[in-house]
Amino acid sequence: MNLRILVGTRKGTFLVTRQNGRWRPHLAGHGGQGVNYAAADPETGTLWALLGHGHWGAKLSRSTDGGATWADAPQIRYPEGARHYLPPPPSETGAGEGAPTLKPATLLKLWTMAFGPGGRVWVGTIPGGLFESRDGGETFELNRGLWDHESRGGDLFAGPGNGTTKWFGTPAAEGEFAPGIHSIVVDPRTPDRLWVAISTAGVFETTDGGRTWRTRNQGLTMDYSPNPGDEWAGHDPHAVVQCAGQPDVLWQQNHCGVFVSEDGAATWRKVSRPEQGVHFGFPVAVDPEDGRTAWLVPGKSDMQRTTLDGALFVARTRDGGASWEALRAGLPQEHAYDVVYRHALDHRAGVLAFGSTTGNLYVSEDRGETWQAAAHNLPPVYSVRFA
Amino acid sequence: MPRVELTSHLYQFFPALAGRALAVEGRTVAEVVRAVDALAPGFGFYVCDEAGRLRQHVLIYVGEERVRDRATLGDPVRPDDRVLIVQALSGG
Numbered sequence: 001m002n003l004r005i006l007v008g009t010r011k012g013t014f015l016v017t018r019q020n021g022r023w024r025p026h027l028a029g030h031g032g033q034g035v036n037y038a039a040a041d042p043e044t045g046t047l048w049a050l051l052g053h054g055h056w057g058a059k060l061s062r063s064t065d066g067g068a069t070w071a072d073a074p075q076i077r078y079p080e081g082a083r084h085y086l087p088p089p090p091s092e093t094g095a096g097e098g099a100p101t102l103k104p105a106t107l108l109k110l111w112t113m114a115f116g117p118g119g120r121v122w123v124g125t126i127p128g129g130l131f132e133s134r135d136g137g138e139t140f141e142l143n144r145g146l147w148d149h150e151s152r153g154g155d156l157f158a159g160p161g162n163g164t165t166k167w168f169g170t171p172a173a174e175g176e177f178a179p180g181i182h183s184i185v186v187d188p189r190t191p192d193r194l195w196v197a198i199s200t201a202g203v204f205e206t207t208d209g210g211r212t213w214r215t216r217n218q219g220l221t222m223d224y225s226p227n228p229g230d231e232w233a234g235h236d237p238h239a240v241v242q243c244a245g246q247p248d249v250l251w252q253q254n255h256c257g258v259f260v261s262e263d264g265a266a267t268w269r270k271v272s273r274p275e276q277g278v279h280f281g282f283p284v285a286v287d288p289e290d291g292r293t294a295w296l297v298p299g300k301s302d303m304q305r306t307t308l309d310g311a312l313f314v315a316r317t318r319d320g321g322a323s324w325e326a327l328r329a330g331l332p333q334e335h336a337y338d339v340v341y342r343h344a345l346d347h348r349a350g351v352l353a354f355g356s357t358t359g360n361l362y363v364s365e366d367r368g369e370t371w372q373a374a375a376h377n378l379p380p381v382y383s384v385r386f387a
Numbered sequence: 388m389p390r391v392e393l394t395s396h397l398y399q400f401f402p403a404l405a406g407r408a409l410a411v412e413g414r415t416v417a418e419v420v421r422a423v424d425a426l427a428p429g430f431g432f433y434v435c436d437e438a439g440r441l442r443q444h445v446l447i448y449v450g451e452e453r454v455r456d457r458a459t460l461g462d463p464v465r466p467d468d469r470v471l472i473v474q475a476l477s478g479g
Contacts, residue, residue, distance in 0.1 A: 053433075054444070054478070055444040055445060055474040055475065056433040056434075056442065057433065059432075072429050075432055077437040078437050079437075080437075104438055106437050106438060106440075
């Protein structure tokens, strides 16, 4: 088994490899630095890490020698003249939220990355910019179709646009309350078709290479909103993933449930089972051939982001969400309060891996039936991706 | 030429600058940062954001004075000045 696992953590990038039947991690780079996401470009083999230095800003780092050495890559910058309306922060007084603020865009966070054929690379950022490269990551350009979307006020390079934004923000925005792109799904049939998921604006799709975008929130419910089904209700998909072999099947989990789409995100269907603890959580993984099979690591609720009753389990469906199994073998069933972030569960060739904010990393080689601990004392885990 | 000293944290990212007496041309803080960036490409984007503003938790001293113009780093620098670039450290 030649699989490797790239793990982004609050204190560095780790590589996890299988040795003598055990999965073992080692610090591969960025010791002491925050790594929001780390992944491999399947076309070139280059390993990428999205760093959050805090004081020094967000930086792209890459390794072309399998993780032995890392160096800063050409950096992503918001172009001069890029502006955005910042939604008013949630009111603490209840006295009304005021008007959005128009301000110059600066890079706050590099949050996710996706790869396509022919050197195409995408990076999702806060404050809500999608950056695209067509040369393997040597240069990036802000996708203007999404940035200038009418729902964000229109073309704000040219002027004040329509004066408002329908996008909300996320507390993950490094001190601001700005929106963030955390999921980028590239259609395996054509890289001109993409879905992105935004905290907090929902799902958007393009079918023309990013020139135009439309919302894909039909069927989602934002139960805390006065109009839960409205396309601008503040939908907050936590992660969106696609079945590579059945690309019209997409999954997401959010504050208000687990949702599946079988028509390319045109409509979503809620498949939660709250009575079985399958409702709130961040990550989802889907079988690459069978879109009915998916895995989650449920949490108790958005108000109580811990395991259910101190026991860690993975939920699996094999019938498109009609029923769920709780897979617990090898996972702690008492005194466990692990939270698994949106990028911290992955699947490859029947092997699953996830990492928690408690620094635990678990791997299953039998599709989730049984689990082994690869590490118990890692820094808080932000991302887990097979490489 | 103004002398430039950096927090040891920055030498970690730009080891080529470590262990050398750094002196660069520059009549303003912005010119000094640009000159260091020419020696160590990428340095300027660690200290400033895209718009050239000093990052929030970074401080630059000219002599013993903190720079006042954090937006464009227009504070003057004399040839015999020492420019010190440091940052706040926090977290766990």
